[in-house]
Amino acid sequence: MTARSTAERVSLAAVALPGGGSEVRGFGRRPCRVDDGWLRVESSGMCGTDISLHTAGLDRPTVLGHHVHGRIAELGDEAARRWGVGPGDWVVVEEYLPCGSCEQCAAGRYRLCPRTDLWSGGRRVGLIPVDEEPALWGGNAQYMYLPPEAVIHPLPGPLADGLAAWALPLANALDWVLGAGALRPGETVVVLGPGYHGLAAVTAALYGGAGSVVAVGLVQDRSRLEFAALLGAGVAPVADPAGAPEDASAALHDHVARVTRGRMADLVLDLTGAGDVSGAVGLLAQCGRLVLAGGRGAPEARLDTGRLTRMSARVIGVRGRAPDRVTQSIGILRAGGAGLSRVPTEYVPLAGVGEMLDRLAAGKGPATPHVVVRPWDPDRREEAR
Structure with missing residues (x-):
């Protein structure tokens, strides 16, 4: 493998640390397997769960971010058939990583699957530590791993990062x-x-x-x-x-x-x-x-x-949402967002993630609650018009 191709397999990520704080690290991306893939992350919205995890809830370094939208960068054949998407397609990824075989999953209520239960340390996007291969389990990164159990919703086309983060x-x-x-x-x-x-x-x-x-x-x-x-x-x-x-x-x-x-x-x-x-x-x-x-x-x-x-x-x-609500949400956003485009977006680069989470935890965040990590933007913060 050439030096250039090796560099292209590295993803930068904001890693939240136990006890607070965050740092940017680089992680290698192994080639995808037949049943998994990689997402090029375009936006990762911050919410209250991220704030609580950042300040007090982490035992090991973790890439946070679970409101994720982006483009399929790489995909195995079996994964492509399962999700109905291919490389280059725009998608929204839910945070759940359900088992797929329990009673709740069989009934379509995968948000209630015990395996992905937030209150019992369940497996979710943005919750799995970096010491578990391949490390990039959260959206605050340039690339995010898509395991076989990921829940993916195709987008009919690109959406502005700020609007897509509302999905x-x-x-x-x-x-x-x-x-x-x-x-x-x-x-x-x-x-x-x-x-x-x-x-x-x-x-x-x-x-x-x-x-x-x-x-x-x-x-x-x-x-x-x-x-x-x-x-x-x-x-x-x-x-x-x-x-x-x-x-x-x-x-x-x-x-x-x-x-x-x-x-x-x-x-x-x-x-x-x-x-x-x-x-x-x-x-x-x-x-x-x-x-x-x-x-x-x-x-x-x-x-x-x-x-x-x-x-x-x-x-x-209540917690989470039914699958058809994601489809409904995407349709509303594609039609203009029912006014949500009027809410300013504060964009944050990877290097600013820790500082922003500290500000939000202290109640000193920006005027808008819509804070979005844009991993490919080195240092740009702006508001939607």
């Missing part, structure tokens, strides 16, 4: 709003937490025909609430975390009561992971639904079961 968050939101939340046209939706998934949930609710959507955030979320307003949401009074929690809850209740003329919200999505959901329950209308996507490590919550009974209300926990 999985929007798919989650569609599943939570239209699936678990059972949104009906004309209903009122309240979204608690205007972060990455919160803005996607606003988009999904408006796409699903919500009569009104109210986005709720804290004082430090003002810019994100402005993005929610750009998408078409109303914005609730900003709660002050220094004040009494009951005062903030009462102010929010009064605001939703005014918006709905006393009827309250048909659907509330709590994406904060704060644990105390009593305020969210108090926002529900008769037969309302509360959808919880608290995330990893969310604290235990107390529920007023008597109120839930009187209101015939439901509380639904």
Whole structure:
């Protein structure tokens, strides 16, 4: 093998280290086998899971990144048949690496496969340490390994990096709003937490025909609430975390009561992971639904079961998305993104990954929650227009 071809088989990656910090390393890429392949990564979106893993959750050095989009660089024949793609094709890769043979996988619910369960150390894109060959298991790299169990969705053509990075968050939101939340046209939706998934949930609710959507955030979320307003949401009074929690809850209740003329919200999505959901329950209308996507490590919550009974209300926990929601999300993005292109994108090179994760963990990140690693861009940060 020539020096040039050897160099072409090396991929740079941002490696998250135990105890925090990140460094760029180079890893060799072995030729693909008949049942696997390599992805040239074009974008890798950051989310709250990446932040928690970066700051406290890693035992061994790991290439993070699990909202991944790119082009097939190399593919074995069996893998090409299984995934229905070929070299050069644009794809979105889900984070799950399911077994394919358990009861959940057989029913198409591979997000619930015990092998890929986030809470029990399951195998996922962006979670497998670099000491497991071939090391490049996450999207914060120029190339990412595609094992036989990878879940891949073809794109009908290229999408702008910033828009493509919304594919999985929007798919989650569609599943939570239209699936678990059972949104009906004309209903009122309240979204608690205007972060990455919160803005996607606003988009999904408006796409699903919500009569009104109210986005709720804290004082430090003002810019994100402005993005929610750009998408078409109303914005609730900003709660002050220094004040009494009951005062903030009462102010929010009064605001939703005014918006709905006393009827309250048909659907509330709590994406904060704060644990105390009593305020969210108090926002529900008769037969309302509360959808919880608290995330990893969310604290235990107390529920007023008597109120839930009187209101015939439901509380639904969610994670991930059904496969058809990814297809639906890709279709929406191909058609223009239902307004998501209005949300600025902060692009980060590999060398800036650790610094950005530190900033996000400290609450000092950029105004936009849409932060995207672009592995082939050495030092470019810009905003979508």
